[in-house]
Amino acid sequence: MILSAKLLRPAGSPAKTNTLLIRLNSPTGPANSQRQPLVLGLALDRSWSMKGSKMDAVVQASSSLVNWLTRRDFLTAVAYAEDVQVIQPLVPLAEKNSVIHRLNSIQVGTSTNLSGGWLHVLRTLELHPLADGYKRVILLTDGNPTLGIKDPVQLIQIASDAYKKGISTTVIGFGNDFNEILLKEIAESGGGNFYYVETPEETGDIFFKEFGDIGTLYAQSIELRVEFPKGMDYHDVVSEVSSYLEPDPEEAGRSKSLVIEVGDMRADDVKSIVVQMRPTKKDTPENIKISASYYELSEGAKLEQKSFDLALDWKDESGKEDADVVVEATIAKTGKGLRKAGTLLKEGYTEESIGLLNDLIKEINEKEELAPEVLQTLGFRVSSLKNRILENSPSAAKHLVASASELQYGTQESFPDDGVEYHDQIYCFRSAEDIDLYRCPEIKGSIQEKMKEGYRYIVFNLSKSSYIDSSAIGMLIQIAGWLRKRGGELIVSNLRASVKKVFSITRLESHIRSAETEEEAQSLLQAWIESKV
Known part of the structure; x- marks a missing residue:
């Protein structure tokens, strides 16, 4: 892990406030190591409103998740309505077909006992004896609790208490009838992610994104501490993070330090936190x-x-601003503003919400030249969210809150690649045999070496692989993530019938593109590269 920080302006600047940018960079992870076992719990809403395409999409996505996990992982699943139905007791995933069969047996009920289903899974994971595994609950709902615990404060406290015990909670809001503010706060307090699924077709992508997060975890329960010297005092936390102040015992009214609860972090990731000081x-x-x-x-x-x-540097009074800090501060402020705009809209203050978005767009445009690609995209995103309000979209507030979550930790643009300059050449990796748990570390190491040479467009030729296991699936997902973060892409080619079947069963084909031949894959990548020029 690399920890770094810098100021917006030199300390000697006459400005009344200064901005501190703290950045955490996690490595891609040692290629020769296996990830920790995952202990996952699914708490799925089966209330009447989930009937039909919603439930079908959730079952399909959950089944894909089961197939992406390895035999070293553990899974339990419950479906809640007026009562809690245990779909799958906590077991190692040795026999995946039976788990998928049970998921397909879910029947919808009537009410929404969210706390009942969630607490059942939390208790199951807490009692599991695995010492070195990572525990997470995926809580999915399309409405507000109608039975059990309904008080938002209590629900948020449940998430916080569980996280302190080493169990994180990711929350997926489905459709237009749930409380997005509550679900986001549950996810934040629970150290997980918040996702919004507007249509059933998006469910698979969300589960894929979540697996990419938990399948490559590097660090858990990250806590940052900022100790202010006598010449600086706390002013504000710009980023959307949980934090608290510790008072200075020697000086009344002054804060000695700021503690920021960052949560978990996957390998090959960047988190930027912005703090204002006085x-x-x-x-x-x-x-x-x-x-x-x-x-x-x-x-x-x-x-x-x-x-x-x-x-x-107190001697430098120039006031010259660091462009990187300006950009990250703009993104952090936008994230916080989107959340506030979502809250205003939900409470009926439509004009105020639009006014806030207009202010954000203006500020983004004023700073656009500092990072044109990043800030143009950000400005377009905020404008699109404003248009949803103007079009009276019932999902506008949910999109605002979900977008705020995605901007929580900055641009995700800086990676600890030791100055690697990426180019547009294509590298073809040709597997010489079947790929399983024992071959994955060697392959990942080989790909990492090529990335150090600047490759970010890769073809995986699997013509000599008649078998790939779930570890290989996880490896491909991880490598695709590495490349996409760097503006590249992965295409697999020459799939044998047995491997094609695995791609189809696990629905990996929806997330990683394939080609019949290596030449076709190269042509597809070349067209992709040329389209970006």
Whole structure:
């Protein structure tokens, strides 16, 4: 893990506030290591409103998730309505077909006992004895609780308490009838993700994205601590993160440090946190001390700590701004603004919500030249969200809140690649045999070496592979993620009938493109490259 930080302006700037950018970069992870076992719980809404295409899509996506997991992983699933139906007790995934068969047996009920289903899964995972596994609940609902615990404060507290015990909660809101503000707060307090599924067709992509998150986890329960020197004091947290202040015992009314709860982080990821500070005294010899503590999952959940001292240049009074900090601060402010706009809209303050979005668009446009590609995309996104309101879309508030979640940790543009310059050449990897748990580390290591050479467009020729297992599926998902983050792409080619069947059963074909031949795959990638020029 790389911890770094910098200021918007030199410490000596006459401005009343200064902005601190803290950045965490996680490595791609050691290629020769196996990921920690996953202990997953599915809590699926089976109330009457889920009947039909909604339930079908959830069952299909859940079945795909089962197929992406390995035999080392554990899964339990419940479906809740007026009561809680245990679909699958917690078991290792040795026999996936029976689990999928049980998922397909779910029948809809009437009411929505969200807390009943969720608490059942939380208790099951808490009692599971696996010491070095990662535990997560995926909670899906299309409405508000009608039975059981309905108080938002209590539900958020359940998520927080479970996370302190090492169990995170991801929440998926389905359709237009749920409380997006509540579900997002549950996910934030529970250390998981919040997703919005507007149509059943989107369900598979959301489960794919979630598996990409939990299948490559690097660090859990990350906590940042910012210690303010005597010349600086806390002003505000711009990023949408949970935090609290620790008072200075020697000076009344002053904050000694800020503690930020970042949550979990997958391998090959970037998280940017933006904090505003207020200079109170010049010429202090102290630095801003920043530390990060977390459990590194590749080391058997070993507690690790990183520290970074940011020197303050009080002599430089130029006020020159760092463009990187400006961009990240703009993104963080936009994320917080989108959430506020969603809340305003939900409470009926439509004009105020639109006005806030107009202010965000104006600020983004003013700074666009600093990072044209990133900020143009951001400006277009906010404009599209505003148009949803103008069109009276019933899902506008949900899209605002979901977009705020996606912007929570910045651009995701900077990766710890040691100065690698990526090019547009295509690399063809040709597998020489079947791919299973034992071959995956070697293959990932080979791909990582090619990425260090600047390759980001890769063809996987599987002509000599008649068998791939779930570890290989997870590997392909991970490699596709590596490449896409760097503007590249992965295409698999020359699939034998047996491997095609695996792609079809696991619905991997919906997420990773395939070609009949290596030459066709190269042509597809070349067309992709040329379209971006």
